[in-house]
Amino acid sequence: MPYNSSAIPPSEEVTGHSALPLSRVKKIIRLDDDVNGCSNNAAFLVTIAAEMFVQYLAEQGLKMTYSDRKQRKTMQYKDLAAAVARVENLEFLADVIPPTVPYKQVRERKNKTVKDAEAGQLTLNGQRILPIGSSNGRKKGSAETDTIAAAGGRERGVNGDKGNEIEMS
Numbered sequence: 001m002p003y004n005s006s007a008i009p010p011s012e013e014v015t016g017h018s019a020l021p022l023s024r025v026k027k028i029i030r031l032d033d034d035v036n037g038c039s040n041n042a043a044f045l046v047t048i049a050a051e052m053f054v055q056y057l058a059e060q061g062l063k064m065t066y067s068d069r070k071q072r073k074t075m076q077y078k079d080l081a082a083a084v085a086r087v088e089n090l091e092f093l094a095d096v097i098p099p100t101v102p103y104k105q106v107r108e109r110k111n112k113t114v115k116d117a118e119a120g121q122l123t124l125n126g127q128r129i130l131p132i133g134s135s136n137g138r139k140k141g142s143a144e145t146d147t148i149a150a151a152g153g154r155e156r157g158v159n160g161d162k163g164n165e166i167e168m169s
Contacts, residue, residue: 005073019051020050025046025050029043064079064082081097
């Protein structure tokens, strides 16, 4: 007997049953602190709405699968991520289903953030604040090499001038 790989289309007739288990949906609804109780009819409607949403998301993902250069029969995560990125109705899922990023880009971002952290931070007026414990090759305690000296809750320049004060809060 040959293997049947064709999808079973959803039935269009109303049967009064849902594919998602009603008891699980009720448990999920009860987890919300704002909801005191939920009738069976309301839980059934939430179940049907969730089913319709999953079907819509799957259809949009399938469209992205077909629009790919290589015609595939299997929907992948990247198809759902592309659907979330391109379809306006699904934008609220951008945090839940982010686009895939190649490992090389992740590694480059990590290296960049490490280098930025080692270099220190810039203040609004362009002064560089070095991380604690780093002298950057300078002698400690030298008034000429210190870029920022704390005085009375405010940061002042080397000479104590108020021209480049920054409020610390």
